[in-house]
Amino acid sequence: MTQPAGTWASARAYEEYVGRWSRAVAALAVPALEVPPGSRWVDVGCGTGVVSGAVLEEAAPRLLVGVDSSAAFLAAAADRVRDPRAAFVAGDAAALPVGDATADAVVSGLVLNFLPDPRAALAEWRRVLRPGGALGLYVWDYAEGMQLMRVLWDAAAELDPAAADLDEGRRSVWCRPGPLRRLAESAGFEAVDVGAVDVPTVFRDLDDFWQPLLGGTGPAPAYVTGLAPDAREELRALVARRLHHRPDGSIPLVARAWLVLGRA
Template sequence: MSVQTMQFVDGKSYETMMGLWSAEVGNAFLDWLDAPSGKRWIDVGCGNGASTELLVRRVAPAHIEALDPSAQQLDFARQRHQSGVANFSIGTADDLPFPDDDFDMALMALVIFFVPDANAAVDEMVRVVRRGGKVTAYAWDILGGGFPYEAIHRAMSAASITPILPPHPEAGDLAVLEKLWTAAGLADVATKTIHVSRIYPTFDEYWAVGTSAPGISQVLNQLSAQDVAGIRIRAQEITGQGPITIKARAHAIKGTVAH
């Protein structure tokens, strides 16, 4: 395949594909984090604002600086934001445009496997969070089969078709996350595996949403109708006809800034 990287075109399509899944895992993460209200947050790689709005609803932040490299995603995030607590701007994880010790909390939600240099990104979060603050993240366990659309990935692989994965899917591994946080000098590092699930009334609904995922759709769009039909049959054999329960798994981590 000539396509090598995922292409997130707009926030609306991401919401259709990942919105409810993002809410499921994000709520479980915030239950575990038990963050206090009234804090100043940075949401690194905020995408279409799903994680930002979850923070607004769940932890009553004083302020959020939300950054993402995609202008299209940020447009969607600004349109959905109503409380005025968050500011959205273009930015990259390895060069945060803020001074040292500027935030109480840092979050990287479902994004660390997209970051070119995860070590640099974690170091940057540590830099901008003040002493005693928290640096946190959660990510799908992609290599361990925890991605919500793993059934379609498996069906593609069975047909010798390779789905496009994030550039660094290994960053979602629990041991890798723990190593990153420890290397950055964070104290009291703790991890958690988060299990979530959704029920789809029919396989057709799961297939329609799953095949809108960039790493899947970009590949399927290059195949013949016959090849796509074959992958669809294999995926349905994996999930069943419906209603179907799809399980997913994410890894979460938190650490305290000690500098």
């Protein structure tokens, strides 16, 4: 992830917040690329190794290079994966430590919206792909379908109008099919397809929903942890009232991601 230091500093907090839900998307996204076994993969913004793990489990790669700017996340990815086919290296999404036309597939999960120049990044990803190589990236549908974030931000804006300006659904251009398709095509990718991937996000109880928001990793948790204690508790209470609880106390939600597929 390319973010200021501290925003994505805790691998554990990231895993508890959205990493656990990203894993389900990655397991569906990797096979959709239809990349043959024995290929060379690059995972851009590999984070804690969620997508890298899916590639190694689902795609039988010859080599996988995970690139990230966070030392903490790289260490977590290496610890999670532990596979001789994988290497995790520090680097920037728009300046990959990979040669021209040397990769068969480039993948990226939940990274695009946090890059300072997504257009430059996608041009870089196309550079490292061989002709006909596969692109696969996914982002949360911040505007509508990522329900855990929508519940939080809608409640926050009701209590604090200034929170609306921090809402990822308003700040993120790249969370709708049209802009995502145009972005990939403008970088030179062909046969671009954008589709929804919905995964269930069932929380055991209110604490299971709320505690990850106290980790400070990501825009919404950073907002929550920055509140004064009284304001934080008021927000928690409003969120609790808005969530649907099953008789056993669990909270059923859905996380929608937009999956972008293309060819170099």
